[in-house]
Amino acid sequence: MIQFKKILVPVDFSEPSRKAVRYGLTLASQFKAKLILAHIVPESSALTYAFPIEAFVIEKEQRDKANREIQKLVPAEHAAGLDLQTVVKTGHIDAELLGIVKDEAID
Numbered sequence: 001m002i003q004f005k006k007i008l009v010p011v012d013f014s015e016p017s018r019k020a021v022r023y024g025l026t027l028a029s030q031f032k033a034k035l036i037l038a039h040i041v042p043e044s045s046a047l048t049y050a051f052p053i054e055a056f057v058i059e060k061e062q063r064d065k066a067n068r069e070i071q072k073l074v075p076a077e078h079a080a081g082l083d084l085q086t087v088v089k090t091g092h093i094d095a096e097l098l099g100i101v102k103d104e105a106i107d
Contacts, residue, residue: 004031008106010097011039013069021073025082033107034083037073038100039066041090059090 009024011017021037028035041062066088074084089096100106 004028004033004107006034006036006104006106007031008036008038008097008100008104010093011037011070011073013039013066018073025074025078028082028084029078034085036085036087036100036104036106037070038087038089038097039070040093040096041066041088042093043091063088063090 004027007024007028009017009020011021024035024037027033041059043059067086070086070088074082087100089100
């Protein structure tokens with residue numbers, strides 16, 4: 001039988017990603033696995049080049065908002081009995097997600 005110890009669910013706050021979170025919650029509960037929800041704020045290199053200070057402020061605001069929103073995705077009754085981690089980073093989405101997979105040894 002397949003055994004999951006760590007499950008990663010990338011989140012962009014769309015309805016399909018909310019469904020993926022619910023599926024991840026079910027899997028994590030079933031396998032008693034750690035659930036990692038991750039949101040990557042896309043890095044805007046063009047904005048950073050043209051407006052470095054403004055880009056930093058905008059990215060920080062987006063990370064702060066994502067941190068607040070990601071916490072709301074898991075109902076309190078599920079969060080209490082779950083090994084849950086949330087990750088919000090800025091960068092290239094594919095590279096950051098692959099980095100999380102490697103660093104956290106995602107199944």
